[in-house]
Amino acid sequence: MSLFKTTTPTGETRRWTLKEWVQGMPLGHPSHPMFVHFPVAFYIGSVALDLLSKIGDFAAAPHAGTWAIIGAWSGSLFAVTTGLVDWFGMARGSTKKRVATRHLVLQLTTFAIFVVDLILRWPDRHAAETKPLVIVIGLIGVGVLLLGQYLGGKLVYQLGMRVSTVRESEP
Ligand code: HEM
Numbered sequence: 001m002s003l004f005k006t007t008t009p010t011g012e013t014r015r016w017t018l019k020e021w022v023q024g025m026p027l028g029h030p031s032h033p034m035f036v037h038f039p040v041a042f043y044i045g046s047v048a049l050d051l052l053s054k055i056g057d058f059a060a061a062p063h064a065g066t067w068a069i070i071g072a073w074s075g076s077l078f079a080v081t082t083g084l085v086d087w088f089g090m091a092r093g094s095t096k097k098r099v100a101t102r103h104l105v106l107q108l109t110t111f112a113i114f115v116v117d118l119i120l121r122w123p124d125r126h127a128a129e130t131k132p133l134v135i136v137i138g139l140i141g142v143g144v145l146l147l148g149q150y151l152g153g154k155l156v157y158q159l160g161m162r163v164s165t166v167r168e169s170e171p
Contacts (some may be wrong), residue, residue: 002026003004022085023163030163032082036152042068043114043145047138050130059128065138069118074109083107086163092131096159099151106148113141 003026007013016026024031049065052058087104090097121134155161 019085019089024082025164027038030082030086032079032086033156034162035075035078035082035161036149039072039079040145042072042075044142046072046114046117047135047142050135050138053129054135060101062127062130063119063125065130066118066121069114072114073111076107080107082150084095096155096161099155099159100161103148103151103155106144106151110141110145110148113137113144117141 001041005013005015006020006025020026022031046065046068049058049068053061053065086101087097090100105118110158117134117137120137121130124131
């Protein structure tokens with residue numbers, strides 16, 4: 001196995017496919033966990049900035065928090081693409097796929113909650129303080145996000161999900 005080519009179980013040497021590149025196989029480890037930090041940090045950062053606008057003296061915090069949500073979505077482009085490629089390859093009806101599907105639904109719910117958050121905060125993004133309703137919605141979004149992260153971790157650490165061995169037939 002090299003960065004450009006792999007040897008199949010039958011001894012044949014071939015180039016990595018695009019799907020394998022997206023999964024991170026040429027690097028020797030899954031790519032999805034490399035990208036998940038960006039949406040996580042930006043979503044939590046957005047709510048932290050909103051709280052700071054209430055308890056601190058940082059008038060630009062609501063504006064920065066608004067852009068942090070857009071940053072989370074930019075990072076999600078990579079996290080969602082790599083996650084979906086791994087998810088499509090999982091065996092149908094398996095416990096791992098069921099947990100991965102719940103993980104996917106929670107990530108999409110997080111996205112939807114922050115869409116509402118952004119719509120509500122946009123007109124007041126230059127105000128010195130974030131509205132309490134927006135903060136509550138952001139906290140709910142972070143709660144759902146953390147549940148989704150828990151299931152992602154469960155997939156890897158408890159159920160032993162391994163991208164390198166994922167096959168349609170694996171339970
Ligand atoms: C919505 C589409 C998504 C799908 C289908 C998906 C699917 C998966 C799958 C199959 C795994 C198992 C490990 C792997 O494939 O590398 C996983 C792990 C994980 N995912 Fe996702 N994911 C998605 C989006 C996200 C997003 C947006 C985040 C972050 C906000 C995220 C955070 C995580 C975390 C933290 C793990 C555990 C990784 C580890 O600790 O090694 N996922 N996901």
